[in-house]
Amino acid sequence: MADRQWRGARPLKPPGQGRAAHKILAGMAVLAVLLLLSVIIPLVAQAVPALNAAFLFGRAPGSIAPEAVNTVTMVAISAAVSFPLALLAGLYLVEFARPSRWTRAFDQFTGTVLSVPSIVVGLVVVDVAVVRWHWPVSTLTGILALTLMNWPLTVALVVEALQSVPGLYRDGSWALGASRWQTVTRLILPLALPQMIEQGGMAVARLMGETAVLIYTAGVNVGPGWALGGPGESLAVHLWLLRTEGVTDLASSQAAATGVVLLGLVFLVLWGSRRLAEWLQDTA
């Protein structure tokens, strides 16, 4: 609206003048988008020869079905564990705790642990779960690692979504006699939910692509069937392994195909969470 106003004022100046830098930047942006597309297009092009039903769904060795199952199950379980825990912690921080030096220090704490590199988390999980607790390198250990990775990000996104609900709504609810708990469950959560779901989709998409944290925790092998204590190579780890160890033509097209499947899952999660968020927004 405001933008339209100042664009409307443009005829006062000779048109087309004083926009040279904008034009150059637009040209550079086209180049940048092309560069980004150069990540996706060769991937899809190289993947085509390997993308067939036997590779995607087959039971013979070389099929990526077990990796896909491992990825989806590990991500789903970690998300299912970390989201409720993070929701509770976030609700306390925003809706129950009084803002103080401690809550600000906690923001700093979450921000720091949220940016801890995934290989550092991998190192700690190996030291604790694999070495000290004697857990096998398996889907179970992978789930632990992914849960640890996802937890801080989820706390941060819950806090952000809750803070986006205006404080006046809370005042109104309390003034009408509602308790904090009633305010949170009947008013704040329904309002914050769409944003949480959309951002949660981003978090889940990030988990699907996690590689460094899973190499030594979930491992680089797959078992004959899915098991909680069985080897848990994920799609991302498979892609990494094929591309850093394999040099044959077959391996490189399989690596690309694995990447395409991974991207497909990531985009599916993003699309699904966005649609769900929109639907909730509309029905609310």
Added chain:
Amino acid sequence: MRADRIAALVMKGALALFIAVWVMVAVIVGAGAWRFVSANGLVGPLVSSRWSPLAAHYGILAFVVGSMAVTGLALVLAAPGVLALSVTGARILRGAPQRAFIQILTLFVAVPSVVYGWWGLSVAVPLIRRLTGTAGFGPLSAGIVLAVMIVPTFSIMALQTLRQVPSSLVEGSLGLGASEDQTLWHVILPASRAGLSQGFLVAVGRALGETIAVQMVIGGQSRVLSLLKPGATLTTQLLTDLALMPARTPGHDALDFMALWLMILMAVLVWLQSRVRGMSRG
């Protein structure tokens, strides 16, 4: 009101668990780093670049320099792209094309880093190999891959900041007769300083902490900075040596030492971000 108290108790428990677990993570890394420092000293390993665990030499200088070089290179290479994409998305496109543009950038933010690593191996490394006649693995390739990887993240943040510049400032500038270019350089960009710094720090954090995409193209040798020869960073060395040095060996403590440095660097970046946020308010 009783429900309030029970709920608060459960939530406090969840929060305490979160804090306890992550403090434990820091303690575990810190304990290993402490054992390392008491055996090898604090300064020695930081100024030595000789990394040969079998001879009990743990100089990490090459990795520290490697991390900084790769991150710096990525930011320099990414900067023009970020400027172009954010200005285009915030100030040139309008309406539906703008929304589509932002959605496409968001999709690229979600592309897993291993896919960017794949791109590095399949596109960037062969290109560098052809252009320079070297093997193609090294900090230069890693910087290029990281640059492509952080462009979407950084651009989205910059774009949102540029959009939030109050239109009164923009209209005032145009009304006083400034051209749109002048308005961009002298009003919009300076007014977005805080948000741009924030995006910059996030990009630094992402580049510094990135492991897999860098590991795939950097070559993995401890060597103090040569852009075109295989090198290593803190994160890539952690990845390769985690398999070689099992827990409870002296070499393993060196990994904790490197991990602790990464965590400290991240804490500094987050602290800087909170300072920048204060700047935008005041």
